[in-house]
Amino acid sequence: MRDMILNIRKIAGKDSGKLIPVILLSVLDSMLNSCMYGVMIFILIDLADSIFTFEKLKLYSLILLGVFLLRCVTQAISLSKVQHDGPVISKKLRLSLGNHIRSLNLGFFNQNSQGRLNAILTTDVSDFETILTHCVCDLVKAIAFSVFSLLIAFALDWKFGIAIGVIALLGLPLLNISGTLSARSGKRTHSAKENVVSHLLEYIGGIKTFRLYNLTGERFSRLDDALLGLKKESTKAELSLLPFILSFSTVTSCLIPIALILGAYLLTVQSMEPVSFIAVLLIAVSVSSMMSTLGSLYPQVRSLNRACENMLSVLGEKPFSYEKETLKASNADIAFDHVSFSYTGKEQVLKDISFAAKQGTTTALIGPSGSGKTTIVSLLSRFWDVTGGRITIGGQDIRDISPDALTANMAVVFQDVYLLNDTIMNNIKVGKPDASDAEVISAARSANCHDFIVTMENGYDTMIGEGGSTISGGERQRISIARALLKDAPIVLLDETTSSLDADNEREIQAAFDRLMQNKTVFVIAHRLNTIMGADNILVLNQGEIMEFGNHKELMRTGGWYAQMVEQQRQAEQWAV
Numbered sequence: 001m002r003d004m005i006l007n008i009r010k011i012a013g014k015d016s017g018k019l020i021p022v023i024l025l026s027v028l029d030s031m032l033n034s035c036m037y038g039v040m041i042f043i044l045i046d047l048a049d050s051i052f053t054f055e056k057l058k059l060y061s062l063i064l065l066g067v068f069l070l071r072c073v074t075q076a077i078s079l080s081k082v083q084h085d086g087p088v089i090s091k092k093l094r095l096s097l098g099n100h101i102r103s104l105n106l107g108f109f110n111q112n113s114q115g116r117l118n119a120i121l122t123t124d125v126s127d128f129e130t131i132l133t134h135c136v137c138d139l140v141k142a143i144a145f146s147v148f149s150l151l152i153a154f155a156l157d158w159k160f161g162i163a164i165g166v167i168a169l170l171g172l173p174l175l176n177i178s179g180t181l182s183a184r185s186g187k188r189t190h191s192a193k194e195n196v197v198s199h200l201l202e203y204i205g206g207i208k209t210f211r212l213y214n215l216t217g218e219r220f221s222r223l224d225d226a227l228l229g230l231k232k233e234s235t236k237a238e239l240s241l242l243p244f245i246l247s248f249s250t251v252t253s254c255l256i257p258i259a260l261i262l263g264a265y266l267l268t269v270q271s272m273e274p275v276s277f278i279a280v281l282l283i284a285v286s287v288s289s290m291m292s293t294l295g296s297l298y299p300q301v302r303s304l305n306r307a308c309e310n311m312l313s314v315l316g317e318k319p320f321s322y323e324k325e326t327l328k329a330s331n332a333d334i335a336f337d338h339v340s341f342s343y344t345g346k347e348q349v350l351k352d353i354s355f356a357a358k359q360g361t362t363t364a365l366i367g368p369s370g371s372g373k374t375t376i377v378s379l380l381s382r383f384w385d386v387t388g389g390r391i392t393i394g395g396q397d398i399r400d401i402s403p404d405a406l407t408a409n410m411a412v413v414f415q416d417v418y419l420l421n422d423t424i425m426n427n428i429k430v431g432k433p434d435a436s437d438a439e440v441i442s443a444a445r446s447a448n449c450h451d452f453i454v455t456m457e458n459g460y461d462t463m464i465g466e467g468g469s470t471i472s473g474g475e476r477q478r479i480s481i482a483r484a485l486l487k488d489a490p491i492v493l494l495d496e497t498t499s500s501l502d503a504d505n506e507r508e509i510q511a512a513f514d515r516l517m518q519n520k521t522v523f524v525i526a527h528r529l530n531t532i533m534g535a536d537n538i539l540v541l542n543q544g545e546i547m548e549f550g551n552h553k554e555l556m557r558t559g560g561w562y563a564q565m566v567e568q569q570r571q572a573e574q575w576a577v
């Protein structure tokens with residue numbers, strides 16, 4: 001329990017303090033509830049003593065009405081606080097989780113499936129909110145009511161107080177076992193849920209591929225298996241808890257017959273008034289039902305720890321460290337200084353890479369598939385941190401600069417163009433959120449996408465589906481080029497930029513890039529050699545090592561891998577002619 005409270009404080013921070021008034025109001029509500037029983041006992045005593053007058057009726061009615069109204073107010077305040085604070089806590093939590101995830105290197109996503117992250121951001125956050133704001137308060141009410149009732153029972157007759165206390169103590173181990181079981185089975189059910197979400201996301205995202213390869217049936221059966229797994233785990237969880245919840249409620253139900261037998265005995269030996277006997281029976285019935293509520297709430301509250309642990313596992317991941325919020329460099333010269341890198345910590349993907357790219361120059365990265373071209377560009381964008389050596393911009397180590405400041409200085413057009421589920425106008429404005437419509441249109445013209453945009457039904461206000469699913473690959477790429485043009489950043493990273501364009505488009509786009517590249521430091525990954533022959537430097541990579549470095553002429557003179565590739569391409573073109 002102590003761990004859980006510490007975890008709640010770690011996660012909700014100052015917001016966990018918002019719970020204190022709600023918990024106090026719950027205690028007050030339970031106290032008022034017990035008061036009503038107290039008043040009823042007084043009425044019974046007065047009736048038994050035949051001193052129940054009209055004046056007393058008025059007094060008791062007034063007290064009961066007052067207590068009732070006070071309870072209404074208490075519950076209204078508590079409920080409105082819960083309704084207000086709950087969504088605030090979950091909103092802040094989702095934002096802080098999202099913000100934290102944003103600051104992590106991409107290795108985090110290699111180790112955490114989309115299904116797991118999805119389950120944490122949705123299920124765990126809403127479980128945390130619901131359990132914390134509703135179940136915890138109900139649990140406090142049930143405990144407080146039982147304690148107050150126990151005190152009243154003691155006041156009426158200490159023997160009844162002891163009887164209720166003993167029953168409660170007998171139930172505690174059962175309650176503890178069901179809480180522990182619930183926590184364990186909750187973990188298994190949660191991981192089955194993660195599995196379902198992963199399969200669901202894969203099924204939706206890969207539906208085109210599955211259809212093309214006739215895999216819809218097989219993939220659907222995997223999803224079906226995952227759903228079956230979830231059903232099994234949920235049923236197992238319910239069934240494993242059932243005996244303990246039932247035993248707990250049987251033990252607590254024993255309160256009523258015990259009170260009856262004990263009361264009957266005390267009545268016969270004349271050590272108890274009949275009226276006290278009836279009052280004690282009333283208390284036994286209400287405590288018994290309150291303890292049953294406790295039995296079903298406690299396992300739920302214990303599962304709060306699972307949600308806390310999952311969220312803390314994300315929040316505990318170390319974000320990128322940096323010293324400076326802005327990049328203050330006099331130029332955009334980029335240098336790789338003995339850089340090595342491994343995604344897994346085992347296999348070296350880049351080995352001792354050193355080269356310099358001066359501002360205003362274009363460096364083309366070429367080499368066989370898997371040689372490390374994309375990795376170089378990813379390291380420059382600080383999607384990952386180098387494992388050896390350093391990368392500098394204008395002499396500053398990029399690890400000293402905040403990832404936001406770094407990417408603010410880069411315009412990127414990667415292979416996988418992701419467009420938002422928003423209008424074309426807003427998708428291009430991603431490059432410069434405060435750009436005017438005229439600037440957007442000018443960038444779109446330069447990227448050769450204005451013409452196709454204006455033919456669309458709503459022009460620049462046309463909505464693009466999630467990921468850009470409603471437009472063609474070439475159109476998606478040209479919109480992302482317009483974004484890069486609009487951003488006009490000092491560093492430009494291009495990855496396979498012209499692969500989805502036809503020859504006419506490619507010429508026009510190339511002209512737009514030539515304008516964009518002026519006085520910028522450009523890195524371009526291209527498989528077609530004719531697009532990079534004019535580059536200032538060509539870096540040929542092989543298995544993570546620099547094989548050749550120089551401009552087209554220099555590399556042709558050395559007659560290495562690059563020269564062979566150019567020769568092969570020439571011959572292929574001649575064959576084609």
Ligand SMILES: Nc1ncnc2c1ncn2[C@@H]1O[C@H](COP(=O)(O)OP(=O)(O)OP(=O)(O)O)[C@@H](O)[C@H]1O
Pocket residue numbers: 110343344349367368369370371372373374375376
């Ligand atoms: N996220 C990742 N986790 C683990 N290994 C990775 C990851 N991304 C790439 N790799 C591995 O790193 C190596 C270099 O990959 P990279 O994508 O940089 O090559 P590339 O030269 O750009 O290839 P291509 O031309 O096919 O795009 C490959 O062996 C690849 O399998």
